[in-house]
Amino acid sequence: MARGTQLKAIALLPAFALVGLTVACGAGGSGAGDVKPSSSAAAPGAGGDLGAVAKDDKLAAMVPDAVKTDGKILVGQDQSYPPNEFQDESGKVTGFDVDLGTAIGQKLGLKMEFQNAAFDGIIPGIQAGKYELAMSSFSVNAERLQIVDMVSYYKAGTSLGVLKGNPDKLNVDDLCGKKMGVQKGTTQVDDLQTRSQKCTSAGKPAIDVTQLQAQTDVNLALTAKRVQGELADSPVVDYAVKQTNGQLEVVGEPYDTAPYGIILKKDSGDYGKAVQAAVQALIDDGTYKKILDKWGLSGAGAVTKSELNPAAS
Numbered sequence: 580m581a582r583g584t585q586l587k588a589i590a591l592l593p594a595f596a597l598v599g600l601t602v603a604c605g606a607g608g609s610g611a612g613d614v615k616p617s618s619s620a621a622a623p624g625a626g627g628d629l630g631a632v633a634k635d636d637k638l639a640a641m642v643p644d645a646v647k648t649d650g651k652i653l654v655g656q657d658q659s660y661p662p663n664e665f666q667d668e669s670g671k672v673t674g675f676d677v678d679l680g681t682a683i684g685q686k687l688g689l690k691m692e693f694q695n696a697a698f699d700g701i702i703p704g705i706q707a708g709k710y711e712l713a714m715s716s717f718s719v720n721a722e723r724l725q726i727v728d729m730v731s732y733y734k735a736g737t738s739l740g741v742l743k744g745n746p747d748k749l750n751v752d753d754l755c756g757k758k759m760g761v762q763k764g765t766t767q768v769d770d771l772q773t774r775s776q777k778c779t780s781a782g783k784p785a786i787d788v789t790q791l792q793a794q795t796d797v798n799l800a801l802t803a804k805r806v807q808g809e810l811a812d813s814p815v816v817d818y819a820v821k822q823t824n825g826q827l828e829v830v831g832e833p834y835d836t837a838p839y840g841i842i843l844k845k846d847s848g849d850y851g852k853a854v855q856a857a858v859q860a861l862i863d864d865g866t867y868k869k870i871l872d873k874w875g876l877s878g879a880g881a882v883t884k885s886e887l888n889p890a891a892s
Contacts, residue, residue, distance in 0.1 A: 629678060629869055632685035635860060639688040641853035646711050651690040654680060655710035655842075657698035662818040662874045663716045664693075675814070675874040679732065679858075680714045682866055683841075686857040702727060705842050712854070713842035716814075720837065721891040728847045729840030730855045731889045734880045736836030737767055738816040738829050740801065740809045745830055747807045756784035760797040760806035763790045767810040770835075802826050814876055821875030832879050838889060851887050858885035 639647070646652060656676070658664050664674040672693050684691035691712075696704060701717075704710045705727055719729050739751045749757060754771070755778035761767045768790060775786040789806050791797050798819050800806045809816070813833035820827045841858070843851050861867045862883060871881055 629682070629866065629873065632682045632861070632866060634688040635686050635857070636688075638686060638853045638856050638860075641849040641856075642687055642689070643848075643850050646850065647687075647689055651692045652684055652687070653709070653711045654691050654693045655696050655701040655704050655713040656693050656715045657701065658693070658695045660716055662876070663814060664714075666695075675733075675870060675876060676714045676716065678870045678873065679861070679867065680712075680841075682861050682870070683854060683857045686860055687853060702842060705844055708844075715842075717840050717842055718837045719840040719889060719891055723840070723842075724888055724891055727845050728843040728851045728888055730843065730851065730858060731838040731840050731882060731886045732858050733814075733839040733876075734833075734836045734882060735813045735839060736833035737770065737810055738813040738833045739831060740798075740811065740816040740819060740827050741807065741830050742801065742804070743826055743828050745828065749808045749830060751810075751831055751834065754778075754786050754808070755781075756786070757808060758787045758789065758806045760789045760791060760800045760809040762794045762797055762811065763792055770810060798823070798827075813880055814874075817876045817880075818874065836880075837891075838882065840889075855885050855887040 656664050656672075658666050658672050658674075660674075662675055664672065664676045667673050672695070677693060680691045680693070694710065696710075698715065701710065701713045701715060702723070705713050716735070717723065717729070718735070719731060723729060739749060741747070741749050747757065754774055759771055761771055768788070771786055771788050775788065779785050789800060791800060794811060794815060797806075797809050797811065801809050802823055808830075811819075813829075813836070816827075816829055820829060841854060843854065847854075858867075862885060868881070871878070
């Protein structure tokens with residue numbers, strides 16, 4: 580599933596341009612390679628046509644002086660995971676998390692400064708005080724909740740992507756004998772292997788799995804009809820549908836879902852409550868939905884309630 584305990588997958592950039600390092604979703608290893616930290620500040624209104632969000636004075640007052648004195652929040656982020664966080668062709672940081680993070684900052688009366696970093700160094704950076712918040716598609720899990728605070732804001736899992744109209748009539752519970760594309764090193768590889776073993780144990784043909792180095796390659800293999808379907812993180816498949824101008828579609832609902840969580844230092848107190856309340860306010864006033872719509876993310880991943888330290892499934 581999306582950005583598990585350690586890793587995540589690089590997805591696709593607009594026009595399928597591949598930028599940055601390819602890393603794996605939910606597999607072992609560091610998950611970020613040798614990403615060099617860089618800084619990119621998103622000014623108020625950075626969400627493009629989304630417009631500015633009004634400051635909430637009550638919530639702004641809950642932010643600790645140590646955080647707000649300089650007028651900004653330092654955000655740790657691995658900017659190699661479109662559509663959530665990535666750098667566009669000009670090098671500007673953009674994505675779903677960037678737009679939502681910017682809106683949270685506006686609600687708190689602060690600018691969000693997104694700093695690019697290796698994924699596995701972000702939580703240690705939060706603990707050491709290097710970052711004041713992290714927003715990088717972190718899945719909420721029990722291990723993380725022991726060492727940091729997390730504010731939920733989206734649900735992501737695995738989705739099945741197929742050609743428009745699903746000509747081969749694929750469904751995730753019956754892929755036996757089908758040609759499936761998947762990115763190397765992702766949890767979806769293990770998923771397909773398990774499903775294939777069930778097929779052969781039942782006397783059915785194995786799943787014909789094509790593993791490719793980059794998620795962009797998987798998407799291209801599907802549009803070129805070299806495979807019949809793909810499994811990938813749900814936001815990735817949703818974005819692929821948007822970027823291919825309807826050549827693809829999602830079959831069914833995401834499965835093995837878990838919420839994404841904004842990371843804060845453990846025992847964040849009023850600061851954590853302020854961030855949670857800011858997310859909830861954006862959900863309630865419709866800004867959240869506008870951001871989801873902008874990035875073509877499925878409504879299945881939307882949440883109606885943001886929680887501080889939700890129970891891990």
